[in-house]
Each structure stands twice: as C-alpha cells, then as structure tokens.
C-alpha cells in the first residue's frame with residue numbers, strides 16, 4: 188500500500204506556513220491599497236475552459252493537465268492556472284455589468300503534470316491579479332506596479348523585470364509569416380517540441396530553453412519589429428509610465444508567454460539567483476481576446492500570477508525573513524500538575540479574552556525544560572502555577588528575555604499583567 192504523498196506535491200507546515208502567510212498577507216495589503224477584490228473559483232472546471240483559452244498547442248493543454256471523467260462521464264480538469272477560470276466566472280456571473288474595470292485577485296493551488304524538480308511541482312500555489320474591462324495602458328502599468336511593490340515589500344532587491352509586446356492579432360499574423368519563412372529551412376534542427384510548436388503555436392518556440400533552438404532563434408525576425416502603430420504607441424506609453432514610477436525594467440524582445448490567450452504587453456519577473464529553467468517568479472500580460480473566445484463579451488483584460496512556492500524557495504536562499512508586523516507578547520503558562528492546570532484555566536481565559544497569545548504545557552517536563560521550550564517557541568513571558576500560587580493567590584510573571592519577574596495578586600490586580608507585558612513591547 189502506498190501512503191506517501193504523490194510525486195510533485197508537498198506537505199506545508201512549520202516555517203513554510205509562516206512564509207506563505209507572510210507572502211499572502213503582504214500581497215493582500217497591497218491589493219487592498221490598489222482596490223482589488225478577492226475572487227474564489229472552483230479547483231476544477233470543465234476541460235474546455237482551459238483547452239479553449241490556454242490553447243491546444245500549449246504544453247499545459249497538450250501534456251500537463253490533470254483531466255478526469257466524473258461519474259456521469261463529464262470531462263473535468265484540475266485548474267492548471269487561474270486566469271481562464273476567472274474569465275469563465277466573470278462571464279457566467281455577468282460580473283461585467285458592474286463598474287468596469289473589474290479588479291480582482293485570487294490565491295490558490297494549481298496542478299500541472301510536469302517533471303518535478305526544485306521549484307517545479309505538480310501542485311503549486313499561485314497568487315494572481317486580473318483587471319478586466321479596459322484597454323487603457325495605465326492599467327497594464329498598475330498591474331506591473333503591484334507586482335513590483337509586492338516583491339519590494341517582500342525584501343527582494345535584485346530581480347529583473349522583463350517586458351515585451353507580442354502585438355495584436357494583426358501584428359502577429361504578419362510576424363508569423365516571416366518567422367515561419369525563416370524557420371522552414373532550419374526546421375530539422377529544432378527539438379521535437381519546437382517542431383510540434385511550429386504548426387500549432389510557433390511563438391512558443393521562443394520559450395524553448397534548449398541550446399540548439401536558442402541558437403537558431405539568434406538571427407530570427409522579432410515580433411517587436413512587426414508591431415502596428417497602435418501596439419507600438421501603447422507599449423511606449425507603458426514604458427514611459429514605468430519610468431515615471433521608477434520601476435526598473437528591461438525590454439526582452441524574445442519574451443513570449445506560455446499560453447495562447449496573451450496579446451500586447453507581456454512581462455515576467457525573474458531572479459538571477461535561481462537556475463534558468465525555474466527562475467521566473469511571476470509573469471503576466473494582456474489577454475484581450477480571452478473573454479470573447481470563452482463566449483463572453485468582448486472585454487480587454489490584463490493580469491499576472493506569481494508562484495508562491497518559488498518565492499519561498501528564493502526568500503530562504505537569500506535569507507529574507509518573514510516578519511510579523513508587530514511581535515505581540517506571548518505568555519506560556521507552566522502548570523505543575525493536573526490540579527494546577529485546572530486553576531490555570533481562569534488565567535488562560537482572561538489572557539485569551541484580552542487578545543494575548545498564550546498556551547499551557549500539556550505535558551510536565553519540569554520547570555527548567557518548560558522555560559527553555561517557551562523561549563524556543565517565541566514566548567517572552569511565563570507564568571508558573573504550582574501549589575504555592577494556588578494557596579496564596581499570587582502569580583509570578585517572568586520576563587524570560589529580560590530576566591525580570593513580577594508578583595501579581597490574581598483577585599485584586601490581574602490587570603497589571605497587561606501593564607507589565609505592555610512595557611516589554
């Protein structure tokens with residue numbers, strides 16, 4: 188019997204939970220400041236939601252989806268990314284009837300059948316943002332601004348913000364003719380995947396990390412030179428705004444994104460401290476045709492997604508800490524036996540009702556060991572409750588970091604606990 192977790196998945200606990208919550212809370216604060224509202228969609232959708240939007244020619248749809256039939260024979264897929272589900276939800280719930288643009292964010296686990304390695308999992312977590320209902324370049328800038336603020340707040344300093352425009356359908360059509368003309372005589376030298384992409388989605392050849400394909404692309408035409416005036420102007424405006432906001436970027440004319448639904452401005456944030464195959468921490472761009480392609484109204488949109496697991500990996504590698512905004516004083520109660528534990532209940536209740544983080548020893552390991560454990564677990568105070576304390580009604584509050592202690596009569600002066608711990612903050 189196999190009771191291990193499936194390959195490419197992970198159990199998240201301990202320090203990793205602290206990191207995750209820190210990233211999530213930091214992101215949520217920024218989303219609130221920029222006025223983005225949360226949306227939660229199902230973890231699985233009808234398969235067509237993804238195949239129609241991400242594209243049959245993409246790696247995800249062609250080989251990475253977790254697809255299954257339910258008991259009624261419906262074809263369902265565990266979400267491999269967030270955008271398609273949100274577009275589906277916006278259409279289905281007619282959310283576009285409200286004020287546009289819709290500014291939404293999400294957080295959730297995604298599933299892709301990839302070859303697991305460091306920073307590449309089969310179940311991983313993303314946080315993302317979508318702005319639906321305007322083609323104003325300022326919203327592209329806002330999306331990038333959020334992404335940049337988030338990484339700055341998390342303490343990253345040396346990330347590279349790559350931007351490019353892959354143009355509208357018209358620019359891409361012209362480009363693809365020239366691009367395929369260039370590739371045709373070289374097609375035999377492309378890897379198997381790229382030969383496949385040549386017919387289904389040639390732009391994706393730019394995504395290939397294999398040496399021979401990269402070499403072939405060195406002299407290839409670039410989409411950038413095929414941009415129509417409108418796409419060029421929009422891209423220029425975006426770059427000017429980024430400069431105004433002092434957001435550093437580099438133009439990467441080979442940057443395309445893995446899904447078919449992207450149009451116009453695309454971007455990616457990468458770390459040079461990570462191996463090149465897994466160095467992207469997040470990315471996104473415009474997807475002006477997606478809602479229409481899913482049967483909804485013709486609404487332009489833009490968004491990004493970041494990979495939480497990869498960010499944690501890099502934070503640890505760079506020794507960036509997860510900081511709590513304000514470390515609240517924590518009290519650990521050491522009760523000497525079961526009877527003392529009973530007497531501790533009123534103290535625990537008083538402290539917990541007052542919003543103080545506190546806990547009690549459930550096993551008795553002796554005072555010395557308990558104090559050590561309290562210190563290790565981040566408690567700054569202990570209260571010891573033994574026979575004597577029950578008899579006299581006096582408690583001893585010990586500040587274990589400053590080696591101070593205070594005697595407090597429980598009946599007459601329990602509020603003094605708050606005063607004493609307040610002084611230590």
Ligand code: AMP
Pocket residue numbers: 268299301306307308309310311312313445467468469470471492493494495496497
């Ligand atoms: P994508 O949805 O492919 O644009 O990915 C957005 C971000 O999610 C990437 O930049 C990664 O940080 C993260 N990501 C994508 N795929 C995986 C994976 N298989 N395992 C871990 N993180 C991933």
